[in-house]
Amino acid sequence: MKLRSLLPGAVLVLLFFSSALISYIWTPFDVTLIDIKSRFLAPDATHWLGTDHFGRDMLSMLMVGARTSIAVAFVAVGIGMLFGVPLGLAAAAHRGKFLDEAIMRGNDLVFAFPALLIAIMITAVYGPGALNAIIAIGIFNIPVFARLSRGAALSLWKRDFILAARAAGKGITRISFEHILPNITNLLIVQGTIQFSLGILAEAGLSFVGLGAQPPIPSWGRMLADSQTLIYTEPQLALFPGLAILLTVLGLNLLGDGLRDWLDPRLRRER
Numbered sequence: 001m002k003l004r005s006l007l008p009g010a011v012l013v014l015l016f017f018s019s020a021l022i023s024y025i026w027t028p029f030d031v032t033l034i035d036i037k038s039r040f041l042a043p044d045a046t047h048w049l050g051t052d053h054f055g056r057d058m059l060s061m062l063m064v065g066a067r068t069s070i071a072v073a074f075v076a077v078g079i080g081m082l083f084g085v086p087l088g089l090a091a092a093a094h095r096g097k098f099l100d101e102a103i104m105r106g107n108d109l110v111f112a113f114p115a116l117l118i119a120i121m122i123t124a125v126y127g128p129g130a131l132n133a134i135i136a137i138g139i140f141n142i143p144v145f146a147r148l149s150r151g152a153a154l155s156l157w158k159r160d161f162i163l164a165a166r167a168a169g170k171g172i173t174r175i176s177f178e179h180i181l182p183n184i185t186n187l188l189i190v191q192g193t194i195q196f197s198l199g200i201l202a203e204a205g206l207s208f209v210g211l212g213a214q215p216p217i218p219s220w221g222r223m224l225a226d227s228q229t230l231i232y233t234e235p236q237l238a239l240f241p242g243l244a245i246l247l248t249v250l251g252l253n254l255l256g257d258g259l260r261d262w263l264d265p266r267l268r269r270e271r
Contacts, residue, residue: 006258012251020066029057031064032216040234049240052223053230058237062244065218068130069248072212073199075134077192080141085188087142088149089176095154104150107143115140115202119211130213133206137199148191152184186263190256197252204245220245 028048035055043050049058091103113121119136126132153176156162165175206212207221215222220241227237 004258005254006262009251009254009256009258012247013255016066016248016251017070019063020070023060023063023067027057027060027063029060031056031060031218043236050236052237053226053234058240061218061223062220062240065220065223065241066244066248068213068217068219069200069203072130072134072137072203073196076137076141076199076202077195079134079138080145080195081188081192084142084145085149085181088146088151089153089180091146091150092153092157092180093172093176095157100150103146107146110139110143113140116205116209116211119206123211128211128214130217133203133212136206137202140202141195141199144195145188145191148187149184152187153180156180156183186259190260190263193252193256193259197249197256200245200248200252 033056035051038047038051038055039053041047041051041055047057047059049062051057052061087103087107091100094100115137118139119133122132122136123129157180162175162179165179170178203212203219204221204224207219208225210222210225212221213219223241224238227234227241231238
């Protein structure tokens with residue numbers, strides 16, 4: 001069996017997480033420090049990636065921006081799992097009944113509103129910010145995990161070990177969490193990495209239009225927004241945050257593909 005995507009994906013994700021963790025205790029320069037005299041400096045021994053239009057160190061901005069992206073995407077995916085998985089398990093346990101129909105039609109309703117539109121509605125009431133971005137992306141993730149959980153659980157409810165558990169007197173709630181959930185965990189892990197990468201993109205998109213993390217908190221999406229008027233004169237201002245988003249999403253998708261192959265029982269027998 002070949003797991004060509006697992007190692008490069010893990011390396012990119014590890015680099016991404018490491019830079020975010022290091023930024024909590026150290027960055028080359030203070031990201032809130034504005035030095036107009038040092039703006040638009042080219043990469044050198046002092047500023048490895050140069051400086052932006054406010055004279056802030058680009059490497060420091062990218063490191064702290066990684067922290068912002070991780071926090072938003074991680075919590076948003078957590079919200080999706082926390083609410084979506086129980087809803088999917090409940091729908092599968094009551095297949096064809098009112099509860100199943102109500103949950104799935106509710107999922108369809110949420111799917112009709114993209115994360116950006118949900119964020120616009122939330123920020124229209126409560127104002128822009130990272131918290132509102134988390135809520136918007138998290139709400140969009142709920143039906144994703146609900147549908148995945150329901151589909152995977154439906155195929156398990158007909159298995160012999162589930163019939164044996166029911167014959168032993170276990171209720172549907174206990175069966176769902178003791179027998180169904182452990183058997184779909186691998187699918188949830190793989191989907192979690194995919195939704196994490198989509199969360200990074202969604203956070204960058206929301207910050208790009210001004211609905212995500214607000215100044216002075218650095219964000220990759222806002223770095224791209226700030227650089228769009230300087231794209232022809234200072235292209236590096238857009239290049240570095242763009243590459244950060246590209247490599248992070250690529251790493252998460254490669255990691256997800258590798259985990260899918262690694263956790264697949266059919267491929268596991270070939271190893």
